[in-house]
Structure formats: structure tokens, C-alpha cells
Amino acid sequence: MSDILKKIWATKHDEVAAARKAIPFAEIRAQAEANADRRDFVAALRAKHAADQPGIIAEIKKASPSKGVIRADFQPAEHAADYADNGAACLSVLTDRNYFQGHEDYLKAARAACTLPALRKDFMVDEYQLFEARAWSADCILLIAAELSLPQMKDFEAIAHALGMSVLVEVHNGEELDAALELTTPLVGINNRNLRTFEVSLDTTLGLLQNIPSDRIVVTESGILATTDVSLMQQNNVNTFLVGEAFMRQPSPGKALHSLFFG
Numbered sequence: 001m002s003d004i005l006k007k008i009w010a011t012k013h014d015e016v017a018a019a020r021k022a023i024p025f026a027e028i029r030a031q032a033e034a035n036a037d038r039r040d041f042v043a044a045l046r047a048k049h050a051a052d053q054p055g056i057i058a059e060i061k062k063a064s065p066s067k068g069v070i071r072a073d074f075q076p077a078e079h080a081a082d083y084a085d086n087g088a089a090c091l092s093v094l095t096d097r098n099y100f101q102g103h104e105d106y107l108k109a110a111r112a113a114c115t116l117p118a119l120r121k122d123f124m125v126d127e128y129q130l131f132e133a134r135a136w137s138a139d140c141i142l143l144i145a146a147e148l149s150l151p152q153m154k155d156f157e158a159i160a161h162a163l164g165m166s167v168l169v170e171v172h173n174g175e176e177l178d179a180a181l182e183l184t185t186p187l188v189g190i191n192n193r194n195l196r197t198f199e200v201s202l203d204t205t206l207g208l209l210q211n212i213p214s215d216r217i218v219v220t221e222s223g224i225l226a227t228t229d230v231s232l233m234q235q236n237n238v239n240t241f242l243v244g245e246a247f248m249r250q251p252s253p254g255k256a257l258h259s260l261f262f263g
């Protein structure tokens with residue numbers, strides 16, 4: 001009941017209500033549909049795999065509810081260029097203000113500083129946010145199966161695809177995975193962090209893996225901190241990673257990426 005995801009969800013509904021007053025739906029939709037600046041998120045990951053490289057989605061995250069401030073000297077554009085120079089395939093940029101100290105301006109600045117496709121990392125509860133994401137030039141959106149019904153996810157996926165955005169569907173148990181596999185997106189994220197308890201276990205990825213058809217791209221998310229974590233995943237044929245903290249805590253997030261994956 002009082003878990004963090006519920007709180008975040010309530011905040012999101014309030015935020016969307018306020019946003020709809022500030023910029024009416026028809027207007028944000030027009031902005032989204034007029035934005036022709038698209039980068040293919042899934043293709044960027046596949047290109048790395050085709051070159052025998054890991055597909056790294058490098059996250060730009062200042063703070064989180066479980067860790068507090070992760071990086072005080074926060075420079076989204078600089079971090080994005082640094083990630084791009086060091087072999088990242090894609091960016092993930094937190095836009096949630098209340099819980100992650102994110103902002104849409106960070107997404108815009110990060111994406112503009114490089115040529116990588118960018119994920120709007122936020123909690124999507126209303127189609128309005130999908131149009132916002134595209135208006136801000138996001139190339140991918142996140143759907144969290146723990147809180148969305150299957151009909152809602154199907155609906156959001158159809159809108160995202162119609163706007164030319166990719167979809168990362170995030171799960172952390174078998175029931176959520178069953179729903180995620182009803183979608184058409186190839187990108188299935190397994191969050192090693194339980195968003196209700198903040199507990200992190202890489203076994204979450206390993207346990208769900210065998211139930212995922214080989215035409216999907218499994219993204220292991222959260223808690224990848226050491227080269228042993230990376231090689232454990234690679235031994236299990238998981239070669240797509242969403243990593244934030246391990247990079248953002250280091251003086252150069254790009255160098256940290258390089259040493260974790262290519263060191």
C-alpha cells in the first residue's frame with residue numbers, strides 16, 4: 001500500500017493533470033507529431049550486437065529514492081558526450097523531478113550533445129506523457145509492467161510506435177513477463193531492483209531468462225556494478241545492459257563505462 005511505486009504513481013497523475021492545463025493535449029500531440037528528429041533505439045542496440053559488442057544503455061541520473069544524491073556535479077550534456085565517446089549504444093535520461101531529481105531539459109541537452117538515441121526514463125501512466133516524450137525528442141519510452149495493465153501497455157505501445165519511438169517494457173517477475181511478451185516490442189527489460197522494496201538481485205535476470213524467446217532483446221537493468229556482474233550476464237547470453245549508478249558515481253562516467261565493459 002505505502003510502497004514507493006504507489007506514491008510515484010499518485011504524483012504522476014497529479015503532474016499529468018497540471019501538464020494538461022499548461023499545454024493542452026491537442027497541442028502536445030501536434031508538437032510530437034511535428035517532431036521529425038528520430039533516432040532508432042532498437043537499431044542502435046542491434047548494431048552493437050552485430051559488431052560483437054555489448055549494447056549499453058548508459059543512464060544519466062542525478063539521484064534516486066533508494067540512494068539519495070548519486071552525483072552532485074551533474075552535467076547531462078557532458079555525461080552524454082562522454083558516454084557516446086566510450087562505446088554506449090543509447091542513453092537513458094531520468095525526467096522525473098520529484099523522486100529522481102530529473103528534468104526534461106536534461107533529456108533534451110543530453111540527446112543534443114551526441115548522436116545516440118535516448119530513452120525518456122519516467123513512469124508512464126497516461127498517454128499524454130508519450131506525446132510529451134516525443135515532443136522532447138525521446139526515441140524510446142519505458143513501460144513498467146508492475147503497475148500497468150496489459151490493455152494499457154498495448155495501448156501505450158501502439159501510440160509510441162505510431163510516433164516512431166521504441167518501447168522498453170520492464171518486468172521483475174514471471175507474471176509481469178507473461179504480460180510483457182504479449183507486446184510486440186523486442187526490448188524486454190528485467191529490473192534487478194524490486195521497485196517496491198529496493199532489493200537488488202542479479203538472480204532476477206537469470207531466473208526469468210529461460211522464459212524469453214530468442215527474438216527478444218533482454219536488457220538487464222540495475223545493480224550492474226562490477227566486471228564480474230557483466231561477465232555473469234554475458235555467460236548467460238545477456239548482452240544488453242542498462243547501467244546508471246556505477247557510471248554516475250565516478251569522476252568520468254564515460255571512463256567508468258569503458259573500464260566496466262572494455263577494461
Ligand SMILES: O=P(O)(O)OC[C@@H](O)[C@@H](O)c1c[nH]c2ccccc12
Binds near residue numbers: 121224
Ligand atoms: O543505477 P543502476 O542500479 O545501474 O540502475 C539503472 C536503472 O536500471 C534504474 O535507474 C531503473 C530501472 N528501472 C527504473 C524505473 C524507474 C526509475 C529508474 C529505473
